[in-house]
Amino acid sequence: MIDLHFTTGPNARKVAIMLEEVGLPYRVINYDIGKGDLLTEDFRALNPNGRVPVLVDDDPIGGGDTPVTVWESAACLQYLADKTGRYLSTDTHKRYATLQWLAWQIASLGPYHGQAHHFTRYAPEPIDPYAAQRFRLEAERLMYVLDRQLRDREFIIGEDYTIADMACWPWINLTWNAQFDRPRESFINLERWFQQIKARPAVGRVYTEKLDEWMYRADHVRIPPERWTNGFGDNFHAFHRKD
Numbered sequence: 001m002i003d004l005h006f007t008t009g010p011n012a013r014k015v016a017i018m019l020e021e022v023g024l025p026y027r028v029i030n031y032d033i034g035k036g037d038l039l040t041e042d043f044r045a046l047n048p049n050g051r052v053p054v055l056v057d058d059d060p061i062g063g064g065d066t067p068v069t070v071w072e073s074a075a076c077l078q079y080l081a082d083k084t085g086r087y088l089s090t091d092t093h094k095r096y097a098t099l100q101w102l103a104w105q106i107a108s109l110g111p112y113h114g115q116a117h118h119f120t121r122y123a124p125e126p127i128d129p130y131a132a133q134r135f136r137l138e139a140e141r142l143m144y145v146l147d148r149q150l151r152d153r154e155f156i157i158g159e160d161y162t163i164a165d166m167a168c169w170p171w172i173n174l175t176w177n178a179q180f181d182r183p184r185e186s187f188i189n190l191e192r193w194f195q196q197i198k199a200r201p202a203v204g205r206v207y208t209e210k211l212d213e214w215m216y217r218a219d220h221v222r223i224p225p226e227r228w229t230n231g232f233g234d235n236f237h238a239f240h241r242k243d
């Protein structure tokens with residue numbers, strides 16, 4: 001059995017999508033970030049970076065009795081691809097095309113969209129207009145990069161659906177309507193790809209209608225102080241500073 005340490009954000013959903021696609025049995029352990037669920041020594045022992053997802057597999061690749069723990073969503077995706085032999089080709093060209101777009105998602109798409117999302121949805125007033133614009137424009141630029149890549153490809157690397165698609169899709173899903181001046185129609189190829197993946201049964205099982213409604217909201221959210229402190233504020237930083 002695989003344990004998936006999870007929260008409703010895009011990073012843990014990538015791994016849930018892969019688990020659904022390959023049909024491996026798994027158990028979801030849900031954390032409420034605002035309640036401070038991640039700010040515990042038990043969780044820090046699982047992931048020194050204190051974030052989800054984390055995957056624990058008691059039937060590790062290569063065998064043995066010691067469960068393997070993997071954190072960082074890209075590493076989790078690659079682990080599951082290695083375990084199942086699916087969605088990451090052994091062909092050199094396809095493999096490294098997949099891994100480079102996976103790295104691009106982790107290094108660029110996720111962080112910039114995350115910050116753009118933070119400034120649009122959560123940042124307390126007064127919001128620094130330069131910072132908000134900087135993150136929004138870079139997030140938008142990355143959408144154009146992906147749109148151009150999909151111009152003559154069905155999926156990100158070509159005809160194969162891979163863990164790179166699974167990594168990017170939840171971020172596009174989160175930010176489609178949220179913080180861009182450009183209308184969705186500006187990204188025709190991205191929209192076609194987005195709808196195609198959205199229609200996959202595995203993705204449908206990870207995203208319920210109720211969560212989609214929440215995801216597509218574009219308005220500013222005032223996070224109550226007792227949740228802010230655990231997610232972004234004093235409790236969060238105090239926990240990560242202490243030994």
Ligand SMILES: N[C@@H](CCC(=O)N[C@@H](CS)C(=O)NCC(=O)O)C(=O)O
Pocket residue numbers: 007008009010011012033038050051052053071072073074106231
């Ligand atoms: N690069 C990491 C990012 C993980 C991440 O930021 N996860 C968010 C949820 S989507 C989280 O755990 N936030 C909790 C926190 O920052 O305390 C990955 O891809 O796994």
